[in-house]
Every structure is written in structure tokens, then in C-alpha cells.
Amino acid sequence: MTCAEFDQLLDRYLDESLDATRRAELDSHLRGCESCRILTAQMREVLASAATLPRSIRPPRDLWPDIAERLASRATQPPVRSIPWRRWAPLVAAAVLLIAVTAIVTVRLSRREPPVAVTAPREQPHIEGFAADREYVLAAEDLERVLTEGRGRLAPATVAVLERNLALIDAAIVEARAALEADPANADLRALLWGAHRQKLDLLDRATRLTRS
Amino acid sequence: MRRQMYILAFLAVAATGTAAAQAPIHRGRLIAPDAAVRIFNIAGTVRVTGWDRDSVDVTAVVPKGAGEFMFGGGSGGVKMGINPPVGEAVYPGSLFEVRVPTRARVWIKTESAEILVSGLTSSADLSSVSGRIVVTGDVAQLSAESMDGGIDVYVNASLVRLKSAGGTIVLRGNVTDASLSTVSGAATAQLAGLDRGRMETVGGHLTFEAGLRPGGNYTLESHSGDISIRLPSNFDGALDLTALEGRVVNRLTKSPVNPTNQRRGEFLATSGGKATAELVGRTFKGTITLEVQTKP
Numbered sequence: 001m002t003c004a005e006f007d008q009l010l011d012r013y014l015d016e017s018l019d020a021t022r023r024a025e026l027d028s029h030l031r032g033c034e035s036c037r038i039l040t041a042q043m044r045e046v047l048a049s050a051a052t053l054p055r056s057i058r059p060p061r062d063l064w065p066d067i068a069e070r071l072a073s074r075a076t077q078p079p080v081r082s083i084p085w086r087r088w089a090p091l092v093a094a095a096v097l098l099i100a101v102t103a104i105v106t107v108r109l110s111r112r113e114p115p116v117a118v119t120a121p122r123e124q125p126h127i128e129g130f131a132a133d134r135e136y137v138l139a140a141e142d143l144e145r146v147l148t149e150g151r152g153r154l155a156p157a158t159v160a161v162l163e164r165n166l167a168l169i170d171a172a173i174v175e176a177r178a179a180l181e182a183d184p185a186n187a188d189l190r191a192l193l194w195g196a197h198r199q200k201l202d203l204l205d206r207a208t209r210l211t212r213s
Numbered sequence: 214m215r216r217q218m219y220i221l222a223f224l225a226v227a228a229t230g231t232a233a234a235q236a237p238i239h240r241g242r243l244i245a246p247d248a249a250v251r252i253f254n255i256a257g258t259v260r261v262t263g264w265d266r267d268s269v270d271v272t273a274v275v276p277k278g279a280g281e282f283m284f285g286g287g288s289g290g291v292k293m294g295i296n297p298p299v300g301e302a303v304y305p306g307s308l309f310e311v312r313v314p315t316r317a318r319v320w321i322k323t324e325s326a327e328i329l330v331s332g333l334t335s336s337a338d339l340s341s342v343s344g345r346i347v348v349t350g351d352v353a354q355l356s357a358e359s360m361d362g363g364i365d366v367y368v369n370a371s372l373v374r375l376k377s378a379g380g381t382i383v384l385r386g387n388v389t390d391a392s393l394s395t396v397s398g399a400a401t402a403q404l405a406g407l408d409r410g411r412m413e414t415v416g417g418h419l420t421f422e423a424g425l426r427p428g429g430n431y432t433l434e435s436h437s438g439d440i441s442i443r444l445p446s447n448f449d450g451a452l453d454l455t456a457l458e459g460r461v462v463n464r465l466t467k468s469p470v471n472p473t474n475q476r477r478g479e480f481l482a483t484s485g486g487k488a489t490a491e492l493v494g495r496t497f498k499g500t501i502t503l504e505v506q507t508k509p
Contacts, residue, residue, distance in 0.1 A: 003243050003267070007243055007288070035242070035243060038239075038240075038241050039241075039243065155324070155342070158342055158360055158361070161343075161378060162360070165378040165379055165396040165415075168397050172436035172437065172497070175436070175497060176436065179457065179497070186457070188495045189497075191495060192434060192496075195413055196415060196436060199396060199413065202394070206358065206376070206378075210342060213322065
């Protein structure tokens with residue numbers, strides 16, 4: 001008998017509803033299989049514990065009056081659906097924005113079309129780079145808002161690490177942005193600036209995930 | 214159905230049972246060879262080892278005050294971990310010694326607990342806030358991230374993703390596709406072979422030492438951190454190294470280092486053979502050093 005076959009018959013074995021031949025086969029398997037012995041012992045433990053549980057549990061007080069009152073007050077209010085996703089709306093928005101920013105930046109960086117005529121020619125060399133820059137900043141701001149709400153759930157040491165590294169990234173973004181303003185056609189500078197932005201978004205995303213765990 | 218009820222009841226009993234005891238807790242059960250194993254711990258150590266059995270086995274040492282140990286699941290997957298005591302800021306460390314089928318898909322999450330993984334062949338997804346992460350073996354896909362803990366990996370793998378903010382990352386072995394990312398921590402890739410690689414940092418030091426493969430593609434980026442690139446003297450690859458406001462030091466080839474056009478930096482560009490590898494290194498104000506690999 002294999003362990004899988006034993007596993008399938010374990011319920012009936014514990015219920016003592018197997019015929020003698022089958023039961024002997026399982027007994028034989030148990031003698032030679034430590035993991036099945038452990039499993040069987042655990043299941044017996046569960047059954048024994050379950051047997052000691054009360055058949056029913058009365059609530060400490062009658063809850064129905066409170067429930068009825070809430071239902072009644074809700075009935076007098078304008079119908080508002082219970083929308084659990086509202087709690088997650090900021091995160092969802094941030095995720096959507098992050099995806100959108102990534103897509104926009106990728107498309108823009110991969111385009112090699114002539115510049116589109118705009119009404120402010122003086123800013124034309126800047127428009128491609130700095131539009132993406134602004135979008136990264138907006139995405140980071142959204143994540144920072146979510147992080148601020150959950151910051152109290154992080155250990156002080158983690159907050160210190162987070163702040164130190166975010167400050168390093170912010171300083172890098174400021175430096176790279178200033179250099180890009182002076183040299184807007186520099187592809188290496190753009191790559192470094194987008195890289196710093198991505199690092200910031202990634203770190204913020206990881207930190208917000210920590211606040212939820 | 215009845216078995217599920219047993220399991221639920223067992224979990225309930227386990228959650229309120231003997232977890233506070235300091236004596237080792239031992240649990241085990243049969244699982245599928247490729248089952249999912251999820252482990253969470255706060256402080257202490259989680260050690261996971263792959264073995265050639267279709268079962269999971271855990272021995273946990275949970276000191277008083279560390280929380281409650283829980284273990285449950287079915288043949289398709291198990292979950293184990295510590296439910297921390299409410300209202301406590303500091304917990305004693307718990308030790309988990311876990312054995313899983315080599316093909317199990319393992320997920321581990323901790324706060325300060327270190328994570329030690331070996332002998333897995335499928336996938337591992339590891340996350341710690343400040344604990345060290347150490348992985349060895351032939352795991353196919355590995356993802357490990359930490360906020361401040363070090364990550365030390367020695368694997369033969371197809372896909373490796375390692376991230377840390379302030380911790381140090383070291384990757385050794387043989388990998389098809391690797392990505393290492395830090396903010397201020399140092400990152401080192403020392404690989405016998407690598408098809409595609411990306412290393413990025415803001416202020417950490419990057420060290421890249423790998424056998425370049427034909428058609429391989431490698432990108433190394435830093436803002437202020439230095440980048441060390443060590444290649445065999447007979448390497449076949451096109452190099453494109455730029456330090457926008459830093460320096461490029463070439464101790465490997467006879468190719469000249471040139472000043473950049475508009476900025477105060479330097480660059481080095483070389484071309485390779487027909488099916489050559491491409492390596493791009495760029496930094497804003499760090500130094501890129503190209504050196505001969507001292508050992509294979």
C-alpha cells in the first residue's frame with residue numbers, strides 16, 4: 001500500500017468503518033511508515049480535541065437588537081453599496097498609475113519620431129523627458145501617500161533605513177534632473193534618471209507592502 | 214469534506230495549543246512533490262532544505278513570548294508560521310527547521326529572521342525586512358528581497374531576481390538571467406556564465422565578474438556608486454562604458470578612454486565580434502573600472 005492510498009482511506013480507518021482485511025492492510029502500512037503514523041496521530045489528536053468542544057456556543061449576549069437597529073438605520077439612509085474595495089482604492093490607483101507611467105515612459109523612450117510641433121518651441125527639447133519625469137513624480141507621490149498612512153506599522157529601524165535610502169534616491173534624482181536640463185538630448189542621463197525614478201517607485205512599493213503585512 | 218473539517222479543527226487546536234512551550238514542536242504531512250510551502254516567521258531563523266521525499270517536516274523551537282506556532286494545509290500546499298503576540302514590540306526568535314520535497318515551491322517571509330535555503334530545484338520567493346538571506350543549490354527560479362539584510366546566493370539557476378535597499382547582495386554560480394538591484398548596498402555578481410544581466414544601484418558599489426556569452430546582454434547602472442567590471446583577458450564583447458561626471462579606468466584593453474563631449478566625464482567604447490556580447494555600464498559620478506578577471 002502506498003502513502004497516497006493510505007491517505008485516501010484514513011478517514012474510514014479512523015471511523016473504524018473499514019472491513020477487517022482492509023484495516024489490516026492499513027495497520028501493516030502504518031508499522032513501516034513514520035510519516036503516516038504522524039499523520040494518523042495528529043488526526044486522532046484533532047478528533048479527540050474536537051470531541052471535547054461544546055455542541056453549541058451561545059453568544060455572551062443577544063446580538064439581534066443591535067443588528068436590527070443597524071439594519072433599520074441603514075434602511076433610512078440613501079442606498080450605499082458596501083464596497084470593500086474602497087479600502088484598497090489608493091493602492092489600486094497607485095498600481096494603475098505605475099503601470100500607466102511605465103507604459104507611457106516605455107513608449108515615449110522607444111519612439112524616435114520627429115518632435116511634434118508645439119506652441120512653445122522653447123520647451124520642445126525638454127517636453128519628452130520632463131513629461132515622463134513629472135509622471136514618475138506623480139506616481140511616487142501616490143505611493144508616498146499610501147505609505148504615510150501605514151508608516152506607524154513599520155519598525156523604527158525599518159523607517160530609518162527607508163528614509164536614508166529614499167533620501168539617497170531623491171538626491172540622485174535632483175542631480176540627474178539638473179544635468180538633464182542642461183543636456184536634454186543625453187540618452188545616458190535619461191536612462192539614469194528613469195532608473196532612479198524606478199528605484200524610488202520600487203522601494204516605495206516594497207515599503208507599502210510591508211505596511212500591509 | 215470531513216477531512217477538511219478535521220484540518221480546520223486541527224488548525225484551531227494548533228493555534229491555541231502547545232505553542233508557548235519551549236520544547237521543540239514537530240509537525241509533518243504528505244504533500245505533492247510540487248506543492249506550495251508558505252512559511253512566515255518574525256525573528257530567529259528559518260532553515261529550509263529540499264529532500265527526496267513527498268512530505269514536509271518541520272521542527273520548530275518557539276520560546277515563550279514568541280507567539281503561537283501554526284501549521285496546516287493539504288497535499289497541494291502547507292502553511293506554517295508564527296502568529297505574534299498582540300501588543301509586543303520585541304519577540305524572542307523562533308527557529309524553524311523545515312524539510313520539503315526538492316520540487317516544492319517555497320515562499321518565505323520574515324521580519325528580522327534569517328532565511329537559509331538549500332536543495333530546492335523549483336522556485337523560491339523569499340522576503341525579509343532585515344534578516345540575512347542565504348540560498349544555495351540548483352533552484353530554477355529565485356526571487357529574494359530585503360530592506361536592509363544581506364542576500365548571499367550561490368546557485369545554478371535560470372532566473373534570479375535579488376533586491377535590497379541598504380543590504381549587500383552577492384550572487385555566485387551559473388545563471389541564465391539575473392537582476393540585482395540595491396539603493397545603497399553593494400552588489401556583486403561573480404558568475405561562471407550569464408546570458409542576460411542587469412545590475413543597478415544608486416550609491417552602492419557594483420562588481421560584475423562573469424563569463425560573457427555570445428549574444429549576451431548586460432547592463433550596469435549606478436548614480437554615485439563605483440562599478441568594477443572584471444572580464445577574462447580574451448573576452449569577446451562590445452563595451453559601452455560612460456561616466457558622465459566620473460572616471461573610466463581601463464586596465465583590461467588597449468582601447469583609449471575619451472572625455473565626454475559636453476560633460477566632465479569619460480567614456481570607453483569598443484566593438485566585438487560577429488555574435489558578440491554587449492555590455493553597457495553607465496554612472497553619473499562614480500568610477501567605472503575595467504580589469505582582468507583574476508580567476509575563472
